[in-house]
Amino acid sequence: MSGLLPLAEAQARLLEGVAPLAAEPVEMTGAIGRVLAEPLHAFRTQPAADLSAMDGYAVRADDLAGPWHVVGESAAGHPFAGTVAPGQAVRISTGALVPAGAGAILLQEDATRSGDALALNGQGDPEARHIRRAGFDFRTGDPLLEPGTLIGPAQAALAMAGGHGSLLLYRKPAVAILNTGDELAADPTACAPHQIPASNGLMIAGLARPFAAGLRVSDPVRDDLDALVAMLASCEDCDVIVTTGGVSVGDHDLIRPALEAWGAEIDFWRVAMRPGKPLLVARKGRQIVLGLPGNPVSSFVTAVLFLQPLLRRLSGMRHCLPRSVPARLTAPLSAGESRTEFVRAVLDGRAVTPLTERDSSALRSLAAANALIERAIGAPAAPAGSEVRVYPLENGGVA
Numbered sequence: 001m002s003g004l005l006p007l008a009e010a011q012a013r014l015l016e017g018v019a020p021l022a023a024e025p026v027e028m029t030g031a032i033g034r035v036l037a038e039p040l041h042a043f044r045t046q047p048a049a050d051l052s053a054m055d056g057y058a059v060r061a062d063d064l065a066g067p068w069h070v071v072g073e074s075a076a077g078h079p080f081a082g083t084v085a086p087g088q089a090v091r092i093s094t095g096a097l098v099p100a101g102a103g104a105i106l107l108q109e110d111a112t113r114s115g116d117a118l119a120l121n122g123q124g125d126p127e128a129r130h131i132r133r134a135g136f137d138f139r140t141g142d143p144l145l146e147p148g149t150l151i152g153p154a155q156a157a158l159a160m161a162g163g164h165g166s167l168l169l170y171r172k173p174a175v176a177i178l179n180t181g182d183e184l185a186a187d188p189t190a191c192a193p194h195q196i197p198a199s200n201g202l203m204i205a206g207l208a209r210p211f212a213a214g215l216r217v218s219d220p221v222r223d224d225l226d227a228l229v230a231m232l233a234s235c236e237d238c239d240v241i242v243t244t245g246g247v248s249v250g251d252h253d254l255i256r257p258a259l260e261a262w263g264a265e266i267d268f269w270r271v272a273m274r275p276g277k278p279l280l281v282a283r284k285g286r287q288i289v290l291g292l293p294g295n296p297v298s299s300f301v302t303a304v305l306f307l308q309p310l311l312r313r314l315s316g317m318r319h320c321l322p323r324s325v326p327a328r329l330t331a332p333l334s335a336g337e338s339r340t341e342f343v344r345a346v347l348d349g350r351a352v353t354p355l356t357e358r359d360s361s362a363l364r365s366l367a368a369a370n371a372l373i374e375r376a377i378g379a380p381a382a383p384a385g386s387e388v389r390v391y392p393l394e395n396g397g398v399a
Contacts, residue, residue: 004272007305007340011321013268014281014306018288020316021171021239028160031151033210034169035316040145043163046137050098052105054130057089057118061103064126067119074099089118098131105130138162148318170316173239174214177201178231180255181245181294184220199363200244200299204292207303208242211311228258232289239314241287242307245294247278255280255291264289272377274339275360276302295360301342301372304391324374324389327352329382336379345390347371352390369393 005013023037052058052074059068068089074080076095084090084101092098092105104126112121138144144162145155151167159167179201188197201217209215216238221231223246235241246255247269256266264284269291271279275298280291290307292299309320330353333343344355344365354373357365372391382388 004270004277004339005268007271007273010268010271010279010281011306011309014288014310015313015320018310018313021173021314023168023170023316025166026169027166028156028164031156031159031167031169032153034151034167034172036145036147036149036151036155037168037170037316038147039143040149040159040162040164040167042138042140042142042144044161045135045139046161047132047134049134051132052092052094052096052098052130053132054105054107055093056105056107056130057111057126058084058092058099058102059089059104059106059126060084060086060101061128063087064104065120066106067117070113070116070118072099103131104128148316150317170314172211172213173311173314174237175208175212175216175240175242175311176235176238177204177208177215177217177242178228178235178244179218179220180223180228180243181220182223184245186219200292200294200296203296203300204242204244204303204307207300207308208311211308211315212240214238223254225254225258225261228254229261232258232262232264236287239287240307240310241289242303243289243291244299245292247280247291247293259284259289259291271302272339273301273305274337274341276305276342277339279306281306293360296363297344297360297366300366304372304393305342322391324391326350326387327371327373327390329354329373329384329386329388332384333373333375333382333386333388335381336375336377338377340377341375342391343373343375344369345371345373347390347392352388 063086068087070091071088072080073091074096075093079097080090080099084099090099106126110124112119144158179198183195184198185191185195186198191197198220205215205217221227243255246253259282264282267281267283269280270277276293278293279302282289292302312320327350330351333354346353347370355365370393374389
């Protein structure tokens with residue numbers, strides 16, 4: 001279709017030259033959900049000393065037959081102070097320091113104890129494998145995480161175990177979302193017949209929230225050039241501005257002239273995709289503006305394919321674009337047309353069922369979908385059982 005930018009080219013142009021935002025030190029309690037800005041190395045050895053991996057008794061490695069005399073206890077956080085001599089054993093719990101002189105652990109279920117007398121019960125012998133050796137996980141100076149790593153619960157735990165009380169993390173972008181259109185009603189409980197609830201802002205905010213800081217959503221902005229320019233000007237402290245609606249070719253579609261009056265330069269407009277053709281990208285200095293279509297399904301799909309990748313890049317993530325997986329159709333799909341199409345679908349394991357509703361205003365089918373099937377331009381008709389590429393919408397699209 002003449003004048004439309006191919007999807008992959010549009011995504012590349014959006015991300016071209018976009019660098020992560022400035023990095024800042026962040027205490028560990030605030031690190032989850034942020035992206036690491038520098039290589040992370042261990043400041044300490046983990047474990048710092050030999051620890052028991054099981055509950056039982058610590059004995060010498062050259063004294064495995066028993067019997068033994070129990071001379072004390074090593075509990076987690078409360079080590080045994082002495083040295084284990086031949087014929088002696090120390091009661092030990094999981095995570096406790098292995099006493100000096102000991103080299104094997106007798107599991108408590110393999111032991112018979114009467115008072116301080118300890119013997120084997122015939123079920124198993126003491127073994128060195130029940131000891132977590134010092135440094136088996138990592139040692140001081142070992143690399144732990146690479147730049148660009150998203151800090152999740154496991155990564156935060158690793159960093160803290162490695163001796164870090166804070167991390168150098170990329171700043172998350174500040175995002176403003178502008179609902180535009182005279183037809184929008186801020187209150188869904190007081191919506192006249194000529195109005196629709198302003199639900200796009202809430203939806204886009206949900207898609208942006210995992211990757212954004214300082215997220216703000218405007219009340220509906222009327223279709224008035226001066227009002228739109230004023231709203232854009234009020235967002236000059238934001239890294240990304242998202243508009244919904246007003247980017248098509250109607251008499252009341254004023255986003256493009258408003259952006260130009262505000263001083264932004266249009267990078268590109270209209271992409272060869274369905275839904276989502278009227279997508280617009282503009283820039284003003286460091287700020288990036290995404291003009292999403294007003295129809296809710298179009299707005300959702302373009303946010304998944306453009307807004308989320310942009311926010312990931314600004315947040316410092318290495319992998320920005322959504323990833324597709326192969327799946328088998330449970331029902332046929334017609335041939336692809338002149339635009340890349342994204343079909344709402346239900347993914348169950350590796351089987352995917354396309355939903356029949358394709359209208360870009362139909363929210364019920366969007367809410368029922370947990371995946372988008374990608375249909376390339378001119379793709380041949382696909383019978384049931386064919387393999388297709390699918391974008392899972394984990395957690396409703398927020399992954």
